[in-house]
Amino acid sequence: VTMSGRAGVIRKLDEAVINRIAAGEVVQRPVNAVKELIENSLDAKATSIQITVKSGGLKLLQIQDNGCGIQKEDLPIVCERFTTSKLEKFEDLNKIASYGFRGEALASISHVAHVTITTRTADSPCAFRAHYSDGKLVAPKPGMSCDPKPCAGNQGTQISFEDLFYNMPTRRSAMRSGSEEHAKIADVVTKYAIHNSGVAFTLKKQTETVADLRTTSNASIVDNIRTLYGPNIARELLSVDIQDAKLGFQLHGQVTNANFSTKKCIFLLFINHRLVECTALRHAVGSVYAAYLPKNSHPFVYMSLELAPANVDVNVHPTKREVHFLHEDSIVESIQQGLEQRLLGCNTSRTYSQQMLLPGASQPLSLDAESEKRAEKTYAWHMVRTDAREQTLEAFLPLSGVTQGKGMTATTDTLMESDQNELETDAAVRMDTCGSQAEEVVRINERDQGEARRSAEHAVNPGGSKSSSRKRPLSDTDSDKINLSGLNQPHRRIIRLTSVLNLRQAVMDSEHTGLRDMMQNYKFVGCCTESLALIQYRTKLFIVNFSRLSKELFYQLTIFDFGNFGALKLSDPPSLYDLALLGLEQPNSGWTPENGSKEETAEHISNIICSKAEMLLDYFSMEISEDGRLESLPWLLDKYIPDMDNLPNFVLRLATEVDWETEQVCFETLSRQCSEFYKYRPSTEQIEVQSAADRDDETDESVQMEHQQDATSSCDRPQGWKWVVEHVLFPAFRTVLIPPKKFMEDSTIIEVANLPDLYKVFERC
DSSP: OOTTSOOOOOOOOOHHHHHHHHHHHHOSSHHHHHHHHHHHHHHTTOSEEEEEEEGGGTSEEEEEEOSOOOOGGGGGGTTSTTOOSSOSSGGGGGGOOSSOOSSOHHHHHHHHSEEEEEEEOTTOSSEEEEEEETTEEEOSSTTSOOSOEEEOOOSEEEEEEESTTTTOHHHHHHOOOHHHHHHHHHHHHHHHHHHOTTSEEEEEETTOSSOSEEOOTTOOHHHHHHHHHOHHHHTTEEEEEEEETTTTEEEEEEEEOTTOOBSSOEEEEEETTEEOOOHHHHHHHHHHHTTTSOTTOBOEEEEEEEEOGGGEEOOSSTTOOOOEETTHHHHHHHHHHHHHHHHTTGGGOOOOOOOOOOTTOOOOOOOOHHHHHHHSOOOGGGOOOOOTTOOOGGGGSOOSSEEEETTEEEEEEOOOOTTOOOEEEEEEEOOOGGGOOOOOOEEEEEOOTHHHHHHHHHHHSTTTOGGGOOOOOSSHHHHTTOOOSSOOOSSOOOOOOHHHHHHHHHHHHTBOHHHHHHHHSOEEEEESSSSEEEEEETTEEEEEEHHHHHHHHHHHHHHHTTTOOEEEEESSOOBHHHHHHHHHHSTTSOOOGGGOOHHHHHHHHHHHHHHTHHHHHHHHOOOBOTTSBBOEEEEOSTTOOOOGGGHHHHHHHHHHTOOOSSHHHHHHHHHHHHHHHHSOOOHHHHHHTSOHHHHHHHOOHHHHHHHHHHHHOGGGSOTHHHHHIIIIIHHHHHHTOOOBGGGGTTTSEEEEEEHHHHHHHHHHO
């Protein structure tokens, strides 16, 4: 529309104007030209790229590589628009694997600068040099031919352009100082040097002999990060590898852990080897690090994301600074979750450098440990206000009756004779199995003079304090000095069975060192339910499933104390046949009429166990009489008696779940069944193992109401079980248990809070 309001005349722009406008979009500043030419060199399979600049690339910018070069026949059109060797038709964009594809880089540069190209291919006897302006060949001097001239040169291509934006004075005047443009060029070259670790990059100013940036072709990504960003970043790097076959992506990268932070975020992102920006991914990474780094601090992040070419749209920005890809939100979320998993626990260590004394220097005055501790400033959010070594008075006052499960009460009285010739500890155990009203009495006969001394020690220091703590024996030689089971026999057997040694080694190999340290230095907080308890470790609060911990504890006790158990004598030994029959009556026994009658099955189970009586007595202290009665059980832990309500199920599983054929498998499965029987069982679990038939026959309304109360509220149970958990089981966890790695994956131990994060929450409030 003209000034007079009349419609203007639409005209076709001159070709030179069109090309100059397009050049201004592609080459916005010298760094854009450098990026385009570096990508051309990488497409040419170059292993060495040298970049020389003058005045930030405004007066001179030269890039030389040792790639495949340009054919002489292609030189006349190499600077024309839309001339490329990367694709032929539009559909090729769906599988493009090269950096360039539009053929606009050299054309755009030739419209805003004077371009000179020197190139030589592997099969050419010499190099050729050509000069360009506005996309066309021009003569180097007036009166000379514009055809490419032969000259001396190495294999590869050297592209030089001078007086950038000489014909665009407004753009040229908008450029800032040459040093600022040089810094932008160095930043881009640095990023490409890190990503392309197999290519040697060199960047220098024309008038200087020392390079501002230099990498070698045999350096790794971490080596290049160390060279270009410094050792402070390199020493704190974490390798990140994330892939998802469903979303079709792979990500490899190097990120810093919580030890490093900087005021400005360093974020290097390559998608299909293109240096691009992705705002969504950048924000996702920043949100992950916000939980680990102080406010206004940022990490170093290098990521290389590889996607199927068909899922990436590279033709969305004139300078190729951005790309679009399918499933962007899902991929970003998956990367965020993977990065968060990688960073978990990385803030538990710090690295400090030490300064060694010079030769002849005087020795500084040494401070005692207490003075050094007072000199170090400890922030409130790093203070540990508990001591794992402290005890409570409750530990010195054990209950006379310790309730460990419904229908079972164990009472232990210790008698010490003056001559210490004999010690007898009576433990009465009331058994109410599957609704039965019969009572069984457990008598423990100990024939060891040293037991009197050990019992006296426990009377002074119960609960497994430091003075009586026992570490896990690593061998039977050490086991001669250590007792983990209930009896302190005068001489421990040395077990050299390969199968047992293999099982012990498997336990040691599965150890999680971090959990081991936590279990040795925790502070017991209290029981939440009859299977969960809270413990504090340093500045973190954990909730632990002590029922699962006790199962693993008794398995390890069975393996490491193999063949050296004490005996839990039953004063009225039950019949294996009767126990098996009771076990088959339970709804979870797995018995079906196809297996035969219950009586026949019970007889078969009794015969199987009786046939192994000699081995069970020798290795597991399970004594079986000639008439098939169970006279004793192994005593695994002081002051702890298993829930006898589950004894029928234990007998049933000995016959059905133990592999009696192979030695190592037999010992392992048998130990697993022992741990299943001995583990601490919440009241709700004990009610579930009650026999449905017995409930129909023997229970009245009052008993049913009692069971319902037990199942619905742990507060209604006698409080003795809490004493057993705190002063028997948890001290054993501290001194004996070797926590396996699986506890970090199966929710046995879960972190619920930590002091530093709580302080961050309150700071934000």
